[in-house]
Amino acid sequence: MDGNINIRSYLRTYKHCHFLKTVFTILYILTSVWAIGAIIYHGRRPSRSISWALAIIILPIFGAILYYLFGMNRRKFKFFNSKEFEKRNRFGYPENSQQEKFWAHFDEDIRKERLNRLIKASSNTTAKSGNKVAVLQDGGETFNVLFKAMEEAQKFIHVQYYILERGNLLDKMSDLFKRKIEEGVEVRIIYDSLGSYKLRGRPRKQFQDIGVKIYPIMPIRLRNLLFSLNFRNHRKILVIDNKVAFTGGVNVSDKYIKRENGLGKWKDVHLKLEGPIVNDLHMVFLKDYFFASKKADFHTSDFLSEQEMAGSVNAQVVAGGPDSNHPTIMQQYIGMMNQAKRSICIANPYFVPGEAFLQSLKISALEGVDISLLVPKKSDSKAAKFAMFSHFEELLNVGVKIYLRDDFSHSKIMIVDDDLVSIGSGNFDIRSFELNYETNVLIYNKEINSEMTKEFQKVCKKANPVTLERFQNRTLWQKFLEGLFKFLKPLL
Numbered sequence: 001m002d003g004n005i006n007i008r009s010y011l012r013t014y015k016h017c018h019f020l021k022t023v024f025t026i027l028y029i030l031t032s033v034w035a036i037g038a039i040i041y042h043g044r045r046p047s048r049s050i051s052w053a054l055a056i057i058i059l060p061i062f063g064a065i066l067y068y069l070f071g072m073n074r075r076k077f078k079f080f081n082s083k084e085f086e087k088r089n090r091f092g093y094p095e096n097s098q099q100e101k102f103w104a105h106f107d108e109d110i111r112k113e114r115l116n117r118l119i120k121a122s123s124n125t126t127a128k129s130g131n132k133v134a135v136l137q138d139g140g141e142t143f144n145v146l147f148k149a150m151e152e153a154q155k156f157i158h159v160q161y162y163i164l165e166r167g168n169l170l171d172k173m174s175d176l177f178k179r180k181i182e183e184g185v186e187v188r189i190i191y192d193s194l195g196s197y198k199l200r201g202r203p204r205k206q207f208q209d210i211g212v213k214i215y216p217i218m219p220i221r222l223r224n225l226l227f228s229l230n231f232r233n234h235r236k237i238l239v240i241d242n243k244v245a246f247t248g249g250v251n252v253s254d255k256y257i258k259r260e261n262g263l264g265k266w267k268d269v270h271l272k273l274e275g276p277i278v279n280d281l282h283m284v285f286l287k288d289y290f291f292a293s294k295k296a297d298f299h300t301s302d303f304l305s306e307q308e309m310a311g312s313v314n315a316q317v318v319a320g321g322p323d324s325n326h327p328t329i330m331q332q333y334i335g336m337m338n339q340a341k342r343s344i345c346i347a348n349p350y351f352v353p354g355e356a357f358l359q360s361l362k363i364s365a366l367e368g369v370d371i372s373l374l375v376p377k378k379s380d381s382k383a384a385k386f387a388m389f390s391h392f393e394e395l396l397n398v399g400v401k402i403y404l405r406d407d408f409s410h411s412k413i414m415i416v417d418d419d420l421v422s423i424g425s426g427n428f429d430i431r432s433f434e435l436n437y438e439t440n441v442l443i444y445n446k447e448i449n450s451e452m453t454k455e456f457q458k459v460c461k462k463a464n465p466v467t468l469e470r471f472q473n474r475t476l477w478q479k480f481l482e483g484l485f486k487f488l489k490p491l492l
Contacts, residue, residue: 132311139256
């Protein structure tokens with residue numbers, strides 16, 4: 001009797017398991033066919049497409065979900081043609097604007113003129129003359145200058161960061177904003193909803209309670225998960241009274257001013273800008289603020305004003321994102337490399353570029369251009385670190401000099417010859433090239449170039465040079481990890 005019961009129980013369990021197995025198999029087949037079909041139809045780069053296809057096959061159902069969230073080519077979707085984006089992209093200067101009188105002309109220097117034309121076509125900004133640019137090399141220095149400028153605000157303070165992290169700096173900023181609002185100064189904040197996810201809830205309400213107009217950019221919600229999760233706003237912009245502006249790589253985080261983890265105090269580079277270029281950088285903020293706040297009565301003319309010459313530096317805002325017609329940041333970096341005659345210096349913590357950038361870099365090296373790459377030995381992303389190391393051998397083989405610094409630097413810098421410098425938020429990776437909203441400043445100036453070059457060389461002298469012979473003797477385990485994350489690079 002008991003034997004019969006056990007047999008019937010076994011048969012029921014077997015049928016149940018068989019049913020679940022059948023359902024799982026059908027789901028696996030359907031999701032895989034859909035995802036691979038989408039890859040074939042929408043895919044742009046074979047290497048990225050192959051990586052995603054293998055991930056879908058190896059990771060049943062889960063791989064298709066990951067592709068849905070992170071891999072789909074959104075440029076072909078109507079999301080970037082929506083009314084909000086159309087209105088955002090129509091924002092411009094007032095009709096009576098005198099911006100043209102500050103346009104920089106490089107007729108005698110075809111290198112600079114070609115770069116100017118490239119950025120104008122890709123980012124819709126022109127190089128401006130008459131600017132004053134100060135390079136801030138240290139986090140403590142950066143925030144001292146930042147807070148001093150905000151203390152002097154008379155009309156408004158406009159803030160945009162990828163990361164607004166709770167800590168002493170954010171508390172100090174909140175106290176300052178409260179005082180300035182009581183004085184009649186308007187404060188507006190936009191932040192990335194993923195990078196600043198801890199700002200949601202009570203911390204955000206605390207800003208609202210003191211009168212700050214604060215909004216997340218593309219908040220992560222179930223109904224728009226397809227479009228909101230993978231595309232991030234990585235910009236760092238601060239504009240005060242439309243007179244002075246800041247941008248670069250520094251977020252609002254205590255890790256820039258004190259040692260908090262195994263990486264120590266983070267290094268980074270930021271810019272203080274005055275002059276005609278302030279309007280261009282401010283326009284980037286205003287477009288993002290309009291998009292985030294959805295304010296129908298928002299007008300750029302209420303905040304932009306005519307600029308006066310503040311210095312002698314020619315500079316150009318480079319702004320790009322997933323809704324741009326071109327991969328602006330990548331094109332800027334490749335354009336700078338193509339104009340190099342003697343030297344290229346790159347400093348970046350996440351050097352994981354695509355094939356187009358790597359080939360351009362190798363071509364420059366083979367042409368005899370002296371190329372130096374400065375990266376941190378330690379990283380806050382193990383995956384990015386091994387993916388970065390996977391390219392070292394091929395770069396060393398063509399003569400690229402690679403230096404590993406002991407401290408962690410978050411800077412995103414490219415220095416070309418003796419007259420071109422780029423500083424900003426754009427990393428040398430696929431995410432910054434295609435998925436993130438980024439802002440760089442391209443500086444056409446020998447004095448700033450000299451300042452940056454001296455600092456770059458100073459750090460390189462203290463860093464550990466990577467030789468081809470030594471690098472080839474690394475462990476098999478490290479080689480395996482490099483190969484693994486190089487394969488997964490398009491997914492990072």
